[in-house]
Amino acid sequence: MxxxxxxxxxxxxxxxxxxxxxxxxxxxxxxxxxxxxxxxxxxxxxxxxxxxxxxxxxxxxxxxxxxxxxxxxxxxxxxxxxxxxxxxxxxxxxTTLSGSVSISCCDISLPRLSLLIRHFQAKYPSVKFTIHATARLANMGANGVDLAIRATNHPDDSLVGICLEHFSFALAAPSSATHQDLLPWVGLNDGQQTLPSERWQGLEKLRCHSTLSTDSYLNVAQLIANGNGIGLIPEFIVRGDPLLQRFPTQSPLPEWQLWLLFQPQLRKSPVMRTFCDFLKVNWQVTHSTLNEELSPSPAC
Missing domain, CATH: 1.10.10.10 (Winged helix-like DNA-binding domain superfamily/Winged helix DNA-binding domain)
Known part of the structure; x- marks a missing residue:
C-alpha cells in the first residue's frame, strides 16, 4: 500500500x-x-x-x-x-455573554468570589458584576439582587440552592502565640450572637478574661493576625493566612455550609446559568490551580 x-x-x-x-x-x-x-x-x-x-x-x-x-x-x-x-x-x-449580575455575599465568601469573578470576566468581559458584601439576607427578585451567597445550614427552600462548600471552624491564634498565653477573646458584635461561632462555649473561650468584638469574620481574622487575641473563624481562613495558626480544642467545633441561592426563573438566563455553573465547578479549586489554568502561556 x-x-x-x-x-x-x-x-x-x-x-x-x-x-x-x-x-x-x-x-x-x-x-x-x-x-x-x-x-x-x-x-x-x-x-x-x-x-x-x-x-x-x-x-x-x-x-x-x-x-x-x-x-x-x-x-x-x-x-x-x-x-x-x-x-x-x-x-x-x-458565544458572547453579556449582561449584569448583582450578588449579595457574606464576608467570608468575598475573597474567593472576587477571584472567580476575575477569571470569569477574563472569558466573558461583557458581563458586569455588582457585589453587596453584607451579613444581612438581601431581597431577591425584580427589585433585589440576582444571587446570594450565604453561610447557613438551613437555606431557604423557596430558592434554588447550590451547596458550594462544607467547612468547619477553627480556634485561631497569632502564629507567634503559645498555648500558655492568656490572650483576649476576639468575636463578633452583639447583633451576631446567634451564629455558631458565638454560641460555642469551649474551655478556651471561657478562660479568657477580656474580649474584643467586631462586625465580620474577616475582621476577626485580621485582629487575631495582629496579635489582639484568639477566636473562632472558618478553618479555610486560618489555612490560607501564614500569620495565623490553629490551636487544638477540647470541645467539638461547629460546622457550616456556604450556599449559592437564587430564584428558579433565573436559570432561564444564559448569563446567570453560565455563572452559577462556573461557581459550582470552580468554587473549591485552589487559588494556585485557578491561576495556573488562566495564566498566559510562556512565550515560545
Whole structure:
C-alpha cells in the first residue's frame, strides 16, 4: 500500500464506516445517515478498496468487523471525538455573554468570589458584576439582587440552592502565640450572637478574661493576625493566612455550609446559568490551580 493511495482517502467514507461499525448493520447505518442501503454498501466497499484492507467480513448471519476493522473503528472514534471537541470549542468561542449580575455575599465568601469573578470576566468581559458584601439576607427578585451567597445550614427552600462548600471552624491564634498565653477573646458584635461561632462555649473561650468584638469574620481574622487575641473563624481562613495558626480544642467545633441561592426563573438566563455553573465547578479549586489554568502561556 503506497502513500499515494492514502492521499485519496475519502473522509465521507470514514463517516459511513463509523456509523456502520457502531451497529454492525447496514440498515441502521443508512437510517442514521439518511441515505439508502446501497449507498452505505457502496461506500464501505470503496473504503476497503482505497486502503487495500478488508474491514468487514460478510457472513450468512450478517456483517462482522475484521481485526483491522476493529482497529479502524477505534481510530475513527478518536477522530469523531476530536471533531466534536473542536465544534464545542468553536461554539463556546463564538458565544458572547453579556449582561449584569448583582450578588449579595457574606464576608467570608468575598475573597474567593472576587477571584472567580476575575477569571470569569477574563472569558466573558461583557458581563458586569455588582457585589453587596453584607451579613444581612438581601431581597431577591425584580427589585433585589440576582444571587446570594450565604453561610447557613438551613437555606431557604423557596430558592434554588447550590451547596458550594462544607467547612468547619477553627480556634485561631497569632502564629507567634503559645498555648500558655492568656490572650483576649476576639468575636463578633452583639447583633451576631446567634451564629455558631458565638454560641460555642469551649474551655478556651471561657478562660479568657477580656474580649474584643467586631462586625465580620474577616475582621476577626485580621485582629487575631495582629496579635489582639484568639477566636473562632472558618478553618479555610486560618489555612490560607501564614500569620495565623490553629490551636487544638477540647470541645467539638461547629460546622457550616456556604450556599449559592437564587430564584428558579433565573436559570432561564444564559448569563446567570453560565455563572452559577462556573461557581459550582470552580468554587473549591485552589487559588494556585485557578491561576495556573488562566495564566498566559510562556512565550515560545
Amino acid at each position: 503506497t502513500s499515494k493511495k492514502f492521499a485519496h482517502l475519502n473522509w465521507n467514507d470514514l463517516r459511513v464506516f463509523h456509523a456502520f461499525a457502531n451497529t454492525d448493520s447496514v440498515n441502521s447505518a443508512s437510517r442514521h445517515l439518511g441515505v439508502d442501503n446501497s449507498t452505505v454498501s457502496r461506500r464501505l466497499l470503496a473504503l476497503e478498496k482505497s486502503i487495500d484492507t478488508m474491514l468487514i467480513r460478510r457472513t450468512r448471519n450478517g456483517y462482522k468487523l475484521t481485526g483491522d476493522g476493529i482497529q479502524l473503528k477505534s481510530l475513527v472514534q478518536e477522530m469523531t471525538d476530536g471533531v466534536e471537541n473542536i465544534q464545542q470549542w468553536l461554539k463556546e468561542k463564538q
